[in-house]
Amino acid sequence: MKTHLSRQSVALIGALLAWLALPVFADDWPQWRGPARNGHADEDAPAIGSLSAELSPAWRISIGGGFSSPAVSGNQLVYCDGKDGQEYAHCIDPGSGKEIWAVAYAPSFGDEWGTGPRSTPIIEGDRAYVQSCTGEFRCLSLVDGKVIWKTSFEKDFGVRFVGSKANEGTASRRGNNGSGVIYKDHIILPVGNTQGASIVCFDKLTGKIIWKSQNDEAAYSSFLSSKLAGQDQIIAFTADALLAVAPQDGALLWRVPFKTNAKRHAASPVVFEDTVTVNSHTFGMVCTRISKGSGGWTPTKAWANQQLKVNLATPVESGGYFYCLGANKDYVCLDARTGEVKWSQPGFGAGTKDYASTILVKGKLLILNEGGQLFLVAADPSKYTELGRWQICGNTWSHPAYAKGNLFVRDGRSLSSYHLAK
Numbered sequence: 001m002k003t004h005l006s007r008q009s010v011a012l013i014g015a016l017l018a019w020l021a022l023p024v025f026a027d028d029w030p031q032w033r034g035p036a037r038n039g040h041a042d043e044d045a046p047a048i049g050s051l052s053a054e055l056s057p058a059w060r061i062s063i064g065g066g067f068s069s070p071a072v073s074g075n076q077l078v079y080c081d082g083k084d085g086q087e088y089a090h091c092i093d094p095g096s097g098k099e100i101w102a103v104a105y106a107p108s109f110g111d112e113w114g115t116g117p118r119s120t121p122i123i124e125g126d127r128a129y130v131q132s133c134t135g136e137f138r139c140l141s142l143v144d145g146k147v148i149w150k151t152s153f154e155k156d157f158g159v160r161f162v163g164s165k166a167n168e169g170t171a172s173r174r175g176n177n178g179s180g181v182i183y184k185d186h187i188i189l190p191v192g193n194t195q196g197a198s199i200v201c202f203d204k205l206t207g208k209i210i211w212k213s214q215n216d217e218a219a220y221s222s223f224l225s226s227k228l229a230g231q232d233q234i235i236a237f238t239a240d241a242l243l244a245v246a247p248q249d250g251a252l253l254w255r256v257p258f259k260t261n262a263k264r265h266a267a268s269p270v271v272f273e274d275t276v277t278v279n280s281h282t283f284g285m286v287c288t289r290i291s292k293g294s295g296g297w298t299p300t301k302a303w304a305n306q307q308l309k310v311n312l313a314t315p316v317e318s319g320g321y322f323y324c325l326g327a328n329k330d331y332v333c334l335d336a337r338t339g340e341v342k343w344s345q346p347g348f349g350a351g352t353k354d355y356a357s358t359i360l361v362k363g364k365l366l367i368l369n370e371g372g373q374l375f376l377v378a379a380d381p382s383k384y385t386e387l388g389r390w391q392i393c394g395n396t397w398s399h400p401a402y403a404k405g406n407l408f409v410r411d412g413r414s415l416s417s418y419h420l421a422k
Contacts, residue, residue, distance in 0.1 A: 029401035029408075030073040032120040032179040032222050033268060034359070039316035041361040046405040046421035048361050051376045051388030057416040058406070059097035064088065065108075066116025067177075070410060072403040073123040076100070076142055079415060080130055082108035082116025089121065089130045089140060094406065097417065103145035106132030109175055111164050114412070118177040120222075120399070122187075124204070129187060133175030134161045137189060139207065149207030157193045157200070159218075170239045170263050171218040177266070181223040181234065183247045186210055188225075188234050192218030199223075199236060199245060213250030216240045219265035221278075226271040228290045229297075235271070237278050239263035242288065244276075244297075254297040256288055267314040270322070272336045275302050277322070281311040281354075284327075287339060303339035308332070312355040312397070316365070318379040323365055325356035331367065333381050345384040357399040366420075368392070368400055372411060392418065 027042045028035060035042050064081035071078050077094040080087060086104040093100060108115055109132070119131040127148065128140045135153030140146065153159040153176065166173035171192050180189035187204040191197055198214035216238035224235040225247065233244040233253055240263070243255040258265065260282035270277045279285040284306040288299045308327055315324035317336055326332040331348040334341045348356070348369065356369040360379060364387065367375040374392040378385040394411040401408040405421025 027404050028073045028123075029403040030071050030123040031182075032069060032122075033314065033399060034402070037181070037222070037224055037268070038270070039314065039358055039360055041359060041402045045361055045402065048364055048366070048376060048420045049422040051374065051390045051420075053390075055390045055392070055418060058419055060414050060416040061092070061097045062413060063090075063410070063415050064116055065110070065114050065412065066118060067114065067397045068117045068410075069120040069399040070401045070408045070415065071121045071123045071128075072401050072408060076123065076128075077401075077408065078121045078123055078128045078130075078142075079410065080117040080119075080121060082110070087117045087132045087136075089128065089138070089145065091128070091142065091145060094403070094408065094417065097415070101145040103140065103147075105130060105138045105140075105147070106134060106136035109133035109161075109163065111174065113174075118175045118220075120179050122179060122182060124182055127204075129180070129204075131176055131179070131189075133177070135159060135171075135176045135191075137180075139204070148205075151189075151202070151207060153191050153193075157191050157197050158195075159192050171220065174220065176218065177220040178218065179222040181225045183225045183232070183234065186247065188223055188247070190218040190223060190236065190238075192216070192239075198238060199234070199250060201247075201250060211250040213245050214238070214243070214252065216243075217263065219263060221265050222268045224269050224271065228271065228276070229274050229292045231292070235269045235276060237265050237267070237269050239265060242269065242276060242278055244290070254290060254299045256299050258283065258286075264311070266312045267310065270315050270317060272317050272320070272322075275336075277315065277336070279308060279310040279313075279315070279324075281309050284308045285310065285315075285334075285339065287336075302337075305334065305339040305341070308334070308339075308341075313357070316358040316360050318360050318363070318365075319381070321379075321381045323358055323360075323377075323379060325358075325369070329353070331356070331377075331384070333384075335381075342381045343384050355397050359400070359402050361402060366400075366402065366407065368396065368409065370395060370397065372396055374407075374409075392416075
């Protein structure tokens, strides 16, 4: 007996089979700053020997504007760019650079720094989550790019995007740059409503609002899900404070005010043991210890280094030490427990100003500076040991992704793949 299926049924079955065929890899880079959002490559990631003098891209494609970073999961790479007045999400094959689908999801925003999206996508399962500069958020099917659910920070929460006319450097001025974070069945977003919906938790599959919390404007920093003093927490570096809320209901756990020039908090929080470290162009680098007693949660200052006025770059921790771009066009290593600088490498690459990204891969640091130079450096607190360098791209503020031995690098004009594994 023959069974006749409608075109819609065939399409649905095809999409389902395609999703089931998606491989699950441990060695992915599915979000901002990697699998655990700490700048560490997965423990299964292949090691890097040295930077070859013959380093050349496996592929390179032309892309539109933006500072958004690529995200890689299995056989999909998602990146966002701006062109023709729209912000686009693209899904490509990371092995070849061939496009699978592309979808426009919001009007494009631009200022004197450039045009295009600045928030990094998140890939989980069969979905990709993308966010525009103006606060348009979309959950997309990883199979075909179709919208599964969406929200608008302005239409749904009253957060008006002002652009460069704003007087302070919050997300309403330079764009909703910070990425939300997934926690179990939920995704928590930096909405920035100052009347009780600064941080909003959604069901990641349906978009249903689970809870709303806090009254802070959103800055540019990305959220972090981590455990402190034995409890899971959602950590946010807003325009007004460093704080944490409970992931179950959004209840405030602790809060440390940080009032800075232009409220330009861009770096992500870094968790080490039971401390959280943040940095800024105004106050330098500050480490806060989090403890819980009979009276509740208590944040106390562990140390502060006012000389490390690092604007955009986020440190990476390894073996109890932080590695990061310094405040004086140098690269530094400091003790994560005391804030003491162990060494500083001056003149760190041509073009370095405010930004360099750092990825830890099996005891070695992959550092991409603003001028597009890639460095391989030993994660050694005793001295700076350079293992190689190469001019890999043009000027960039985008964090690269390292997955399956490949480094995916974006500059203002292109996206490239370099194979770095031994």
